[in-house]
Amino acid sequence: MTGLRERKRARTHAAISDAAIALFLEHGFDQVSVAQVAEAAEVSKRTVFAYFPTKEELVIHRLADHETEAARVVRARPPAVGPLSALRDHFMAGLRDRDPITGLNDVPQILALTRMILRTPALRTRMVRFDEGAERALAEALRDTAEVPALTARLAAGQMVGAQRLLSMDNFQAVAGGRSADDRYPEAVADAEHAFTLLSEGLAAYV
Numbered sequence: 001m002t003g004l005r006e007r008k009r010a011r012t013h014a015a016i017s018d019a020a021i022a023l024f025l026e027h028g029f030d031q032v033s034v035a036q037v038a039e040a041a042e043v044s045k046r047t048v049f050a051y052f053p054t055k056e057e058l059v060i061h062r063l064a065d066h067e068t069e070a071a072r073v074v075r076a077r078p079p080a081v082g083p084l085s086a087l088r089d090h091f092m093a094g095l096r097d098r099d100p101i102t103g104l105n106d107v108p109q110i111l112a113l114t115r116m117i118l119r120t121p122a123l124r125t126r127m128v129r130f131d132e133g134a135e136r137a138l139a140e141a142l143r144d145t146a147e148v149p150a151l152t153a154r155l156a157a158g159q160m161v162g163a164q165r166l167l168s169m170d171n172f173q174a175v176a177g178g179r180s181a182d183d184r185y186p187e188a189v190a191d192a193e194h195a196f197t198l199l200s201e202g203l204a205a206y207v
Contacts (some may be wrong), residue, residue: 008132011045012015012041012047012051013203014053015041015064016037016038016040016041016043016044016047016048016051016058017052017058018041019037019041019062020032020037020040020041020052020059021059021062021113022056022062023036023037023040023114024058024059024116024180025109025112025116028116028120029055029059029116029120029123030120030121030122034048034049034055036106037058041055043194051204055122056126057120058121059113059116059117059123059129060117060123060126060127060130063101063130064111066101066112066134067130067132067133067134067137068134069090069134070086070090070134070138070142070157070160070161070164071094071134071137071138071141072141073086073088073090074086074141074142074145075141075144075145076145077145082146083141083145083146083207084116084160084199084200084203086133087160087164087196088192088196091167091192092189092192093191096180096189096191096193100114101118101168102167102168102170102171102173102188103167103168103169103170103173103175103188104171104173104179104181104184104185104188105181106175106180111172111175111176114172114176115176117127130164131161131193134157134161135154135157135158135161136157137179138157138160139153139154139156139157140153142156142157156203159199159202159203160199161196162204163196163199166195167188167191167192167195170191171184171188174187174188
C-alpha cells in the first residue's frame with residue numbers, strides 16, 4: 001500500500017509540474033496564477049501548495065538535485081583524487097553528455113525554460129539562494145573530506161561554484177544565440193580547462 005501511495009504522489013507531483021511548466025512557457029511565469037496551474041493539473045490549489053510551497057518551486061524544483069551536486073561529487077571521489085580534480089572531471093563529463101546544468105544543451109524546451117528563469121526576477125532571486133546553498137554544501141564537503149579550514153573552504157567553494165556558473169552561462173548564451181551544442185562544445189571544453197587551471201593555481205595548496 002505504501003508503494004502505491006508513493007507512486008500516486010509521484011504522478012501527482014509530475015502532473016502539477018508539467019502543467020505549470022507548460023503554462024509558464026506559453027504565457028510567462030508572472031502571467032500565470034497558481035489557481036490556473038491547479039485547474040490545468042486537475043487538482044485543488046491547496047494540493048499544489050502541498051507539493052510546491054511556493055510558486056517559484058514549481059520551476060526551481062527541477063534543478064533541486066543540482067544544488068548539492070558539487071558536494072556529492074567531492075564526497076564520492078576516490079581517495080587519490082583531489083576535490084577540484086573531481087569537480088573538473090564531473091563538469092567535463094557533463095559537457096560531453098550535454099547536461100543542461102552546463103548550459104551546453106540546445107533542446108528547445110530546455111532553452112525556453114532557462115530563458116524564462118533568467119528573465120523572471122523572482123526566479124533569478126531564487127537561483128541566488130540555490131547558488132548559496134550549493135556553496136554551503138560544497139564548503140561542508142571540503143571541510144569533512146579534505147580537512148580544509150572553515151574560512152578557506154567557504155572561499156574555495158565560492159570560487160568553484162562561481163566558475164561553474166559562469167561557464168554554464170557562457171555556454172547557454174552561445175547556444176541561445178543560435179549555435180548548436182555540438183558547434184559550441186570544443187570552446188566549452190577549452191573554457192572549462194582554462195577556468196579549472198586558474199582555480200588549481202590559486203587553490204593548489206588546499207584542494
